[in-house]
Amino acid sequence: MTDPAIATEAPLHAEFLREPWDGLGLPQEEALSYQRFGATFGIWIFIASEVLFFGALFLFYAAVRAEHAEAFATAARETNIVYGTLNTAILLTSGLSAAAASLASEHVPLRRLTQWCLVATATLGLAFLAVKGMEYRDDIAEHLVPGRGFKLPEPSAQLFFGFYWLSTGIHGVHLTVGIGLVARLIWIGWRHPERLPGNPQVEVTMLYWGFVDMVWLFLYPALYLVGRPG
Amino acid sequence: MSAPVSAGAVWRRVLPVWLGLMALLAVACALAYAPLGPWTAAVSFGIATTQAALVALLFMRLIEASALIRLTAACGLFWSAILFTLTFADVLSRLTRS
Numbered sequence: 609m610t611d612p613a614i615a616t617e618a619p620l621h622a623e624f625l626r627e628p629w630d631g632l633g634l635p636q637e638e639a640l641s642y643q644r645f646g647a648t649f650g651i652w653i654f655i656a657s658e659v660l661f662f663g664a665l666f667l668f669y670a671a672v673r674a675e676h677a678e679a680f681a682t683a684a685r686e687t688n689i690v691y692g693t694l695n696t697a698i699l700l701t702s703g704l705s706a707a708a709a710s711l712a713s714e715h716v717p718l719r720r721l722t723q724w725c726l727v728a729t730a731t732l733g734l735a736f737l738a739v740k741g742m743e744y745r746d747d748i749a750e751h752l753v754p755g756r757g758f759k760l761p762e763p764s765a766q767l768f769f770g771f772y773w774l775s776t777g778i779h780g781v782h783l784t785v786g787i788g789l790v791a792r793l794i795w796i797g798w799r800h801p802e803r804l805p806g807n808p809q810v811e812v813t814m815l816y817w818g819f820v821d822m823v824w825l826f827l828y829p830a831l832y833l834v835g836r837p838g
Numbered sequence: 839m840s841a842p843v844s845a846g847a848v849w850r851r852v853l854p855v856w857l858g859l860m861a862l863l864a865v866a867c868a869l870a871y872a873p874l875g876p877w878t879a880a881v882s883f884g885i886a887t888t889q890a891a892l893v894a895l896l897f898m899r900l901i902e903a904s905a906l907i908r909l910t911a912a913c914g915l916f917w918s919a920i921l922f923t924l925t926f927a928d929v930l931s932r933l934t935r936s
Contacts, residue, residue, distance in 0.1 A: 648903070649907060652907055652911055655911070656911065658914075659914030659915065659917075659918055660914060660918055663914075663917075663918035663921055663922070664921065667922055667925055670922070671925060674933060675929070689870075696863055700856065700860060703856070703893055704853070704855075704897075707896070708848050708852050710899070711848045712848050715843055717843070718848065721848065818893055819898075821893055821897075822890045822893050825889045826883070826890065828866075828886065832870075833867070833878070833882040834870075836871050836878075837870075837878065
């Protein structure tokens with residue numbers, strides 16, 4: 609496959625090749641090109657399935673909000689917009705370093721840039737989780753956990769916070785997995801610097817990171833930008 | 839699009855996108871307090887969609903991906919559209935009756 613978008617000037621490493629590509633008897637360059645395309649294709653299929661997974665969550669939100677618009681506005685006013693906006697900015701910046709890492713990983717001379725961008729991505733991911741943790745602490749202190757002793761009298765306000773805890777929790781799990789994957793790449797780059805440039809795993813991991821970013825971009829208006837004018 | 843070879847070329851490609859995303863974040867945050875009435879949700883989710891499109895096309899490089907990859911990415915949106923349309927056909931018809 610000779611797709612110019614996946615052509616790379618990075619050196620070809622036999623260790624990047626996985627089954628079954630090395631069993632086809634193709635020239636190494638062609639086999640790696642096939643594998644690179646397969647990796648990108650595979651992660652996009654995963655992302656499309658994840659879009660449906662999060663789509664169902666947002667569908668719950670949209671359907672309940674259509675029915676209980678007033679209660680949702682009242683409940684959403686209780687979320688902390690400062691933490692929410694700060695975290696959106698942190699995640700967008702991590703998206704920047706992830707995109708830069710993906711681009712830089714295609715070139716051998718940019719190996720150090722790739723490594724530092726990966727470190728920045730993981731650090732910003734951890735910063736997001738730290739801010740989220742502080743926000744959770746405040747939410748718990750303000751009795752915003754659905755159940756007995758909930759702060760607001762409207763029953764449907766609890767549905768909003770049910771969605772809040774579930775969606776931010778699942779997003780947090782996804783982000784934690786992402787940090788783990790990036791940490792793994794950092795470890796590879798630290799122990800075997802020659803294995804970072806041209807490694808298809810960098811692009812795959814960065815595509816996953818981009819998706820986790822996109823989920824938050826929709827959670828931000830859903831959780832923090834509702835009911836503010838009132 | 840030709841691939842960049844220097845660190846400067848990498849940043850020249852991604853930094854403008856990041857600046858655009860941050861500007862849209864500031865606009866979204868400011869407009870949430872504007873008295874737009876029923877348009878508030880449309881505006882905030884419209885901005886989020888624009889930001890997500892920027893991330894998908896330029897950070898995740900769908901803009902230069904092959905047709906098969908773009909089709910795969912579009913599948914998720916297509917199936918979600920079916921999910922939303924069929925569910926809302928039910929939810930909205932019951933809301934208008936009550």
